Amino acid sequence: MNSLAKTLTIRSSPHIAAVAGVDTIMFNVVMALMPVSLYAVYAFGLSALLVMVTAVLSCVLTEHLLCRVSGRATTIGDWSAVITGLLYGLTLPPSLPLWMVVAGGAIAIGLGKFLFGGLGGNPFNPALVGRAILQAAFPAAMTTWPVYEDRPFASLPTSTLTLPMTVPQYDGMTAPTPLSDWKFNQVAASTGDLFLGATAGSTGETCALLILIGGVYLAARNMMSWRIPVGVIGTVAIQSFVLNLWNPDKYAGPWFMVFSGGLMLGAVFMATDMVASPMTHLGGLVYGAIIGLLVVLIRVWGGMPEGVMYAILIGNALSPHIDSLIQPTVYGTAKGRKKELAKGGAK
Amino acid sequence: MRHLLGTKTFAHGIHPPEFKADTKDLAIRQFDFASLLIVPLSQHLGKPAVPIVGEGAEVTRGQCIAQPDGFMSVAIHAPATGVIRKIARSPAINGKMMPAFFLEPFPASTQEMPGGNPCDAETASKDEIIAAIQQAGIVGLGGAAFPTHVKLKVPDDKQADLVIVNGAECEPYLTTDHRVMLEHADDIMRGIPYVMKATGAPRAIIAVEDNKRDAAEVMRKAILPGQPISVEVLPVKYPQGAEKMLITAILGRKVPSGGLPIDVGAVCINVGTTAQIGALLPSGQGLQDRVITVGGPGVQRKGNYRIPIGTPLRYILDKVGTEPNVSTVVMGGPMMGHAASSLDIPITKGSTGVIAMVDDQTDTMISRHEYPCIRCGHCVDACPLFLNPSQMGLLANVQRYDEMASDYHLMDCFECGCCTFVCPSHIPLVQKFRVAKSAIRKAKAAV
Numbered sequence: 035m036n037s038l039a040k041t042l043t044i045r046s047s048p049h050i051a052a053v054a055g056v057d058t059i060m061f062n063v064v065m066a067l068m069p070v071s072l073y074a075v076y077a078f079g080l081s082a083l084l085v086m087v088t089a090v091l092s093c094v095l096t097e098h099l100l101c102r103v104s105g106r107a108t109t110i111g112d113w114s115a116v117i118t119g120l121l122y123g124l125t126l127p128p129s130l131p132l133w134m135v136v137a138g139g140a141i142a143i144g145l146g147k148f149l150f151g152g153l154g155g156n157p158f159n160p161a162l163v164g165r166a167i168l169q170a171a172f173p174a175a176m177t178t179w180p181v182y183e184d185r186p187f188a189s190l191p192t193s194t195l196t197l198p199m200t201v202p203q204y205d206g207m208t209a210p211t212p213l214s215d216w217k218f219n220q221v222a223a224s225t226g227d228l229f230l231g232a233t234a235g236s237t238g239e240t241c242a243l244l245i246l247i248g249g250v251y252l253a254a255r256n257m258m259s260w261r262i263p264v265g266v267i268g269t270v271a272i273q274s275f276v277l278n279l280w281n282p283d284k285y286a287g288p289w290f291m292v293f294s295g296g297l298m299l300g301a302v303f304m305a306t307d308m309v310a311s312p313m314t315h316l317g318g319l320v321y322g323a324i325i326g327l328l329v330v331l332i333r334v335w336g337g338m339p340e341g342v343m344y345a346i347l348i349g350n351a352l353s354p355h356i357d358s359l360i361q362p363t364v365y366g367t368a369k370g371r372k373k374e375l376a377k378g379g380a381k
Numbered sequence: 382m383r384h385l386l387g388t389k390t391f392a393h394g395i396h397p398p399e400f401k402a403d404t405k406d407l408a409i410r411q412f413d414f415a416s417l418l419i420v421p422l423s424q425h426l427g428k429p430a431v432p433i434v435g436e437g438a439e440v441t442r443g444q445c446i447a448q449p450d451g452f453m454s455v456a457i458h459a460p461a462t463g464v465i466r467k468i469a470r471s472p473a474i475n476g477k478m479m480p481a482f483f484l485e486p487f488p489a490s491t492q493e494m495p496g497g498n499p500c501d502a503e504t505a506s507k508d509e510i511i512a513a514i515q516q517a518g519i520v521g522l523g524g525a526a527f528p529t530h531v532k533l534k535v536p537d538d539k540q541a542d543l544v545i546v547n548g549a550e551c552e553p554y555l556t557t558d559h560r561v562m563l564e565h566a567d568d569i570m571r572g573i574p575y576v577m578k579a580t581g582a583p584r585a586i587i588a589v590e591d592n593k594r595d596a597a598e599v600m601r602k603a604i605l606p607g608q609p610i611s612v613e614v615l616p617v618k619y620p621q622g623a624e625k626m627l628i629t630a631i632l633g634r635k636v637p638s639g640g641l642p643i644d645v646g647a648v649c650i651n652v653g654t655t656a657q658i659g660a661l662l663p664s665g666q667g668l669q670d671r672v673i674t675v676g677g678p679g680v681q682r683k684g685n686y687r688i689p690i691g692t693p694l695r696y697i698l699d700k701v702g703t704e705p706n707v708s709t710v711v712m713g714g715p716m717m718g719h720a721a722s723s724l725d726i727p728i729t730k731g732s733t734g735v736i737a738m739v740d741d742q743t744d745t746m747i748s749r750h751e752y753p754c755i756r757c758g759h760c761v762d763a764c765p766l767f768l769n770p771s772q773m774g775l776l777a778n779v780q781r782y783d784e785m786a787s788d789y790h791l792m793d794c795f796e797c798g799c800c801t802f803v804c805p806s807h808i809p810l811v812q813k814f815r816v817a818k819s820a821i822r823k824a825k826a827a828v
Contacts, residue, residue, distance in 0.1 A: 042708065042709060042710060042720070042721060042722065042723075042724075043708045043709045043720070043743045043747065044709070044720045044721075044722050045709065045720050045743070045746060045747065046720075046809070046811075046812045046815065047711070047713075047715065047716060047717050047718055047719065047720075047796075047798055047811075048715060048716045048717070048798035048801055048802050048811070049709065049711050049715040049716075049718065049720065049736075049738060049742070049743075049746065050397060050398070050553065050715045050716070050742070050746075050802070051745075051746065051749075051801065051802050051803075051804075051807070052395075052397075052802055052803050052805075054805055055749065055750070055752070055805050055806070055807060056752040056755060056805045056806050056807075057750075057752075058805070059757070059805055112752060151753075152753070153752065153753050153755065154752070154753030154754050154755045154756070154806075155753070256759075259758070308755050308756050308757045308758070309755050309756050311756075312758075313756055313757075313758035313761050313769075313771060314758065314761060315762075361769060362761060362764075362767035362768070362769060363767055364638065364766060364767050364768060364789075364790045364793060365625065365629075365635055365636075365638070365765070365766040365767050365768075365793070366625070366635045366636050366637045366638040366639075366640065366766075366793065367637075367638045367790065
């Protein structure tokens with residue numbers, strides 16, 4: 035007997051497992067967001083960089099502090115707070131005052147995630163919770179889009195460093211986003227500009243191409259449900275195609291609708307938040323379709339030019355119900371779920 | 382859809398690493414007799430066998446030493462010529478103490494096996510074949526150890542239209558069925574007519590996974606012209622070797638929840654079991670050894686060995702040599718096998734493999750940080766039975782076991798472990814389901 039004098043470790047099977055853990059998946063999402071983040075800095079300069087870094091730091095620090103205060107081990111190692119921070123930063127206007135960014139970040143983690151028990155518990159996408167509250171609190175600042183004529187790295191817009199509780203002053207010029215230009219002036223941006231990101235908008239929403247590259251990477255590695263973005267984008271495209279056929283002067287065409295505003299970023303990186311979206315394949319498609327439907331409804335008939343954020347939040351709210359209605363049919367049974375529904379869902 | 386794509390398989394499932402390359406090309410070798418064999422009286426599902434020889438008795442290899450106790454039980458045969466030292470309790474793989482023969486082989490014996498009452502597939506009746514299989518002590522050698530004769534006895538109100546000879550062998554590391562198909566094609570082909578006759582099924586399909594094309598070729602060549610036997614090569618996927626999955630892959634039929642394969646006209650039998658039937662019945666001998674893969678990174682001389690039933694793990698590992706960093710010894714495959722708590726546990730009829738795992742592997746499994754469920758749905762995608770492991774895991778945490786069974790079909794789960802394998806949060810899902818199932822069984826038994 036040469037070895038095995040040592041104690042044998044007893045575990046229940048399986049004795050092997052796939053390697054990718056939650057932290058690996060989350061880290062890969064961060065990596066998939068890198069191209070669009072770097073483009074945001076290239077396009078909008080120093081102020082966008084500051085907004086995004088502040089967003090990430092405020093989210094990570096909030097998570098760490100809340101864990102400390104509640105006596106738990108810190109959970110910043112799982113990368114999920116980084117994703118929330120980065121996604122949140124990507125949805126903000128590049129000239130937003132940094133103190134507002136900090137406030138929204140704290141709200142995103144505190145209200146959107148921690149109150150519901152942290153990772154895995156949040157019913158809504160935390161990044162969008164943070165953004166939604168900022169939108170309500172500071173509507174003007176959240177819809178002011180600066181134009182950088184040249185040298186975006188040489189100076190900061192004065193608004194970026196506005197002191198808390200003061201009204202930000204915007205220097206230079208501001209521009210309408212393609213969506214507001216269409217809504218209020220019926221002017222459509224070129225599809226090429228939209229696809230490559232040469233328009234005004236939130237830091238990370240303008241370049242559809244780079245968002246798609248990140249999305250394809252994640253979907254190929256099975257770290258994202260491709261059915262959700264397909265559901266969202268497909269529904270938006272079909273609806274706007276039909277509306278555009280009906281009245282092209284009033285309703286923009288599918289290319290414009292799909293590549294403008296926050297649709298790409300929302301469909302690929304926001305709606306796909308695993309915690310707040312359905313688990314089944316069919317559920318994902320239905321959920322995506324609902325979001326797509328709402329996006330067009332809000333954009334076309336709502337008071338604001340953009341509706342992705344609210345559409346996704348409503349989709350998040352419906353997600354548990356989609357999950358309870360669309361269950362996989364258990365092997366060898368007629369309809370696994372029918373029995374339970376017949377019981378009236380009592381329990 | 383499955384037929385349109387031209388590849389027969391079942392839905393969902395996973396693709397774990399195979400780890401089969403180390404042993405698949407190594408021919409089966411006979412293993413030496415240990416100085417003491419521990420032969421449990423219960424190596425099968427059902428009632429333990431009843432000893433018919435006492436302590437001190439001298440027995441011949443292959444001699445029947447315990448008779449079946451009722452229909453749900455099989456005979457046990459002496460794995461070696463020697464003397465029964467005692468009949469006493471000994472640890473089993475599940476941690477329980479089970480009665481067993483302690484058999485000391487005679488070192489000088491030639492270990493020759495005498496024949497018994499031969500059973501001829503041509504002339505024997507259904508019932509004679511079934512009785513002969515029970516007397517030969519044959520159980521499912523794929524791991525479940527369900528008495529084979531019980532499985533082959535088709536109820537009067539049912540009809541078998543197909544025998545599926547299961548050579549899928551989907552567990553990582555294991556290559557016993559692969560080697561048996563390559564080296565014992567004649568035994569398998571002799572065994573299939575017994576099975577077909579006992580069940581009354583008019584045809585048989587040998588199912589082999591795509592990573593064993595050589596075995597499929599050997600099987601195909603062994604079929605005589607005109608025999609209603611064919612070979613089906615299936616894409617590699619775990620847990621394809623599970624009866625329900627195999628039936629769905631080949632026939633497209635689904636075994637009803639709570640039902641048996643015969644409910645959809647199919648009988649599945651492991652290819653190794655079929656080979657034993659073909660080898661033992663014509664000569665009237667009893668099952669006293671089996672082919673086992675001894676492998677894993679902790680084993681020095683890996684291979685497929687024909688090992689006498691009752692050989693203790695310690696003896697096997699000593700003979701093949703182990704690395705110093707062995708930390709877990711798994712009996713069976715790594716997906717569904719049991720970790721041995723002691724090296725005094727013997728090989729039984731249901732043992733398919735002895736896999737020595739090393740520190741690295743064990744450490745990664747144990748030290749993994751468990752995250753909360755992030756509802757990624759990977760487990761829902763993996764479950765071959767279309768259960769909802771995520772939801773059941775949440776219910777298990779609050780011990781709502783009855784709800785798991787009534788609303789989420791917990792009792793259908795056959796514990797393949799796909800959900801735990803894929804879970805990025807490292808939640809021990811299948812382990813929770815085992816606890817829940819045993820709690821439910823206990824509660825039922827108490828009523």
